[in-house]
Amino acid sequence: MRIIRNLSEILGQKQAINLLQGALKRGCLAHSYLFTGPKGVGKETTAKALLYHLFCHLSKESPCGGCLACKKLDRGIHPDLMVIYPEKRDIRIDSIREIERFLRYRPLEAPYRVVLILEADKLNLEAGNALLKSLEEPPLYALFLLLTERVSQILPTILSRTQIVRFIPLPREIIKNYLMVWRGFEEAVAETLAELSLGSLGRALEIADSGLLEELNSFIKAATNPKEEVKFKVAEKLARLNKESLDLFLFLLTLWIWKSYLKERINFPFPKALPEESLKGNPHFLIREVAQAKKALEYYLNPELTLYVLMKKIESASKS
Numbered sequence: 248m249r250i251i252r253n254l255s256e257i258l259g260q261k262q263a264i265n266l267l268q269g270a271l272k273r274g275c276l277a278h279s280y281l282f283t284g285p286k287g288v289g290k291e292t293t294a295k296a297l298l299y300h301l302f303c304h305l306s307k308e309s310p311c312g313g314c315l316a317c318k319k320l321d322r323g324i325h326p327d328l329m330v331i332y333p334e335k336r337d338i339r340i341d342s343i344r345e346i347e348r349f350l351r352y353r354p355l356e357a358p359y360r361v362v363l364i365l366e367a368d369k370l371n372l373e374a375g376n377a378l379l380k381s382l383e384e385p386p387l388y389a390l391f392l393l394l395t396e397r398v399s400q401i402l403p404t405i406l407s408r409t410q411i412v413r414f415i416p417l418p419r420e421i422i423k424n425y426l427m428v429w430r431g432f433e434e435a436v437a438e439t440l441a442e443l444s445l446g447s448l449g450r451a452l453e454i455a456d457s458g459l460l461e462e463l464n465s466f467i468k469a470a471t472n473p474k475e476e477v478k479f480k481v482a483e484k485l486a487r488l489n490k491e492s493l494d495l496f497l498f499l500l501t502l503w504i505w506k507s508y509l510k511e512r513i514n515f516p517f518p519k520a521l522p523e524e525s526l527k528g529n530p531h532f533l534i535r536e537v538a539q540a541k542k543a544l545e546y547y548l549n550p551e552l553t554l555y556v557l558m559k560k561i562e563s564a565s566k567s
Contacts, residue, residue, distance in 0.1 A: 249429060250321055251292050252299040252310040258425065258448065259417040260289050266412060267293070271300055271307065277410040279382055279391035281367070283398040284414025287449020293414070294363055294392045295320070298328060301390075302357045316356060327357040333369040343377040350381065350389050359390045367393035368400035375402045382408040416446025426451060443502060453495055462488075463499050470558035471565050478558045479551075486550035493550070497541050500557075504533050536560045 251257065254264050254271075263282075270276045282290040299310035302325060303317055310317055319325040329349045331342050346362050354360050364370075370378060382391060382405065393409060395401060419441045425448060426437035432455070444451035454460060462485060469481040488496065508530040540557045544550055 250312075251296050252303075252312050252317065252320075254293065254296050254300060257289050257293050257296060259421045260293065260414055263289075263293065263412045263414055267297060271297075276390065278385045278389060279393065279409040281393045281395065281398070281401065281406065281409040281411045282414060283395050283411060285416055285445075285447055286396050287444070287447030287451075287453070288414045288417055289448070290394045290414050291365065294394060297392070298325075298361060298363075301359055301361070302327070325357070327354045327360045328363065329361070330363045330365065332365040337369045337371045338364070338366070338374050339371060340373045340377055343374050343381070346378070346381060350386055353386075354388050359388050360386075361390045361392065364391070364393045366395065367405075368395040368397040370402075370405075372402075375405060379404050379408070417444075417448055419444075419446070422446075422448050422451050426455070430455065443499065445502075450495070450498075453491075454499070457492055457495065459492065459496050459499055462496060463503060466496075466500070466554075466558065467503070467561065470561040478555055482551045482554040482558065485554050490544075493544060494541065497537055501534055501537050504530050504537070533560060533564055 254268055257264050282294060284290055298320055299312075299317060300307055302320060303310035304314040305311040312321075316325065320328070323330075329346060331338060331346065334342075349362065350360055352360075364378075379402070381389075385391070391409070393401075393405075398406070398411070419438075422441040422444055423434075423437045426432045426440055427434060430437075430452075432440070440451045440455055443454055465481050466485065469477045472478065485493070485496065536557060540553050543553050
C-alpha cells in the first residue's frame, strides 16, 4: 500500500490540512488534537503524515522518505511514537498507564513523543479519566493525536482539552480518480466503488479488496432461492468472515436494500455490481432487521443462524 508522507498529498480535506500546515509553519502545534469524521476519509493517514513532518531529519516541510526517521516510521518502529488501540472491545486503564510510562522520558530521536490513540471513543470511563490527567499537564515534548468516528462518545472533559479537527466525506470524483490512477481500476468499476463508498476511500478500497460484492450477490440469490440447503451453505460461508468484513458486508446489504427499493419505485440508477433482485416490501423493516442482526453478532450470537434468519426475512420481503 502506498505510504503518504506529506500532508499536501491528503485528498479532499483542505480545511483540516490547512489548519495543520499552518500550525507547523508557525511552530505552534497544540499539545493534543482530536481528528473526527467518518471511517476511511483520511484521519489516520493524516495523523501518520503529520509524524513525517515532525520526525524527518532532512526536511520538515517536505519529508524525504529516505532518512532513518522516515524509514522507522515506514516500518512502525520509531521509539518516540506509541500507538494505542482497543483490545477486544475497549481501551482500558492499563493502556493509559503505558502512556504515562512512555511520557516520563524525553524523546530519544525526535522533537516530540507522540501518542496516537485509534478509536478514542472506545476509552472506557476509567481509562478516559486517567487520560485526562495526562492531557491536563502534559510534558512540553508530548503530542496527543486522538482519532474517532464518534465524537459524541468522547468525554466532554477530554474534548475541552483537545483541538478538534473535522474530516468530511470525500467527493465521489476524488475516490473514482484515486481508484483509477493508483489502483488501475477501469472507469466503470471505479465509479461503482466510489458510489458504494458513500464518501469513504477506505471503504471503497475495502470493498474492492474483500470480494464482498460477490458474497452479497450470493447472499441475495440464496435468500430468494426456495432451497433451504442453499441458504445454509451461504450462511455457513459468510459466518467465517472476521468482524470487520462482516460489518462491511452488512453495510453493503443495507445499501442494496435502499437502492433496490428505490429502483423498484422510481427507476433509481442502480450500480451494476449490486444484485439485480428487487424488493417489493417496506425497506425500513428490513433495515431494522439488518441492524438487529449486527447487534446480535456483536453479542456473539451464532453468526450462521443469524445470517440464515436474515435471508428468510429478505425472502419474505421479495415476495410481498
